[in-house]
Amino acid sequence: MIHLMIMMLERVGIIVILGFILAHTKLFRQALQQPASYKGKAVLITIFSLFSIISNYTGIEIQRNIILNNDWVFEIDPSSSIANTRIMGVEIGGLLGGPIVGAGVGLLAGLHRLSLGGSTAFSCAVSSILAGILAGWIGSYFRKRYRIPTPRAAALVGIGMEALQMLIILLMAKPFADAWALVSMIGIPMILINGSGSFIFLSIIQSIIRKEEQARALETHRVLMIADQTLPYFRQGLNENSCKSVAAIIHKLTGTDAVSLTDNKKILAHVGAGTDHHIPSKSLITGLSKKVIKTGYIMKATSQEEIECTHAQCPLHAAIVLPLTSNGKTIGTLKMYFKSPAGLSQVEEELAEGLAMLFSTQLELGEAELQSKLLKDAEIKALQAQVNPHFLFNAINTISALCRTDVEKTRKLLLQLSVYFRSNLQGARQLLIPLSKELNHLHAYLSLEQARFPGKYEIEIDIEDSLDQIEIPPFVLQVLVENALRHAFPKKQDRYKVEVQVLSAESSVYMKVKDNGRGIAEEIVTQLGNKPLPSKEGTGTALYNLNQRLVGLFGQQAALQITSGIDNGTEVSFQVPLKQMKEGEEHAEGVNR
Known part of the structure; x- marks a missing residue:
């Protein structure tokens, strides 16, 4: 028994080494993150089926209680069986991918084991399928509470699945005496080795995933820190003074060898190596920067020739160049330089992409502030551009709290926050926008609110497909939904529901936002929208201003209609x-021109 256990340890070592290599591949990590997708299931079934098939080939043949030490097993004598780690691959596939993946791996591994033959071929095939399904169900249970099952849980499941296989061999293999002799010989070694192998395999995967999550958390923290420190300068626009301060901050916090900021023609700031010839206001942008400005795409270079710097002794041999955009136009570039291509890692690329997106938003914030001073319709434009400071602080606090617990969700929320601000800025310069853009703005707002209060709000949005491109005043739906979420519901209410509808009604477009909140007294309903109504919870200014905008653009027939009653929503x-909406579009185009 000890000799068999030592031999099986060698086989487990092969699988563990393969698992270590596998855990470092991008394809496998993506499949783990999205096991419910068709691609994720296919990848996991393929990988763990191969593991189980390799386990069959590297199994140890047992012939009449005699251990045959073969390197590879391609065919088994009808009176023989094999001891292997097949169940470990099936079990781990089910734990990580769920019942479908477990069943798929178990079926393929079982059929392959059946094809090899032997006295226990059929019972082993059946046990593989059952083990895959059971491990998949257990994995689904764990995934509701953890990202992946713990190594301890994997070890226990591995022991249980191998014990199940021994039981099935006893029940199905004939004659019973031979089956009992076989199980007595291989049962304990296979149960212990498969349990230990599962523990080691999951420990490796968990360790690598945690390391990756920590790296992403640190990266997100760096992005937020840089964004916070550079915000005051970028709001001044792209000029030499602001860009010099920004470049110094980025250079200090990212560890790059040099950082440059440019407009469409010349270098505005350069900090780090190469300052002798990358001279602000005097040096023209490099050829690589010109390509980025022309295409609007992120580009990287791994040699001085690709950077297209005209200075022969330039120490910078790698770079990533990112477009800085405002209102859909590329107005400059951010360049992060490295003396060696080795410094341009994937982490640095992702960091640079995140910074470019945030910086573009900050530039639009600065431009919006400058333009708002020149707008004749200052009151309406200020209303459209305003960002509730409490909403902003709450969103930032929510994102900060998620940085260490759910990095992927943090990244998605940052993108939604960027969409929200971008929509605010663009809406501030337009009287009408497509309904699709308004919905993007609304979804961004709801994503941030639902991240703060998971499961608190039930939002139903019903939009008629043909209405995506109609032009409406910006923020009308978002203001109404926000108003409902902030004021409609008492703290003790169990179910918070908001319905949004946009439907065509003959020659009109009908829009509605409805909640199931505490309702409003009749004497107040008649005044809402017609004048501001100061109260403990707000001023009523949002509904009043929205009503004024609608009436101003489309006439009195477009005024807000409010129906409510105490406890009736x-x-x-x-x-x-x-x-009239089309006439409003033409009027808006004239104003914008």
């Missing part, structure tokens, strides 16, 4: 004739 709706 509130419904806010308005209806805009399509003919």
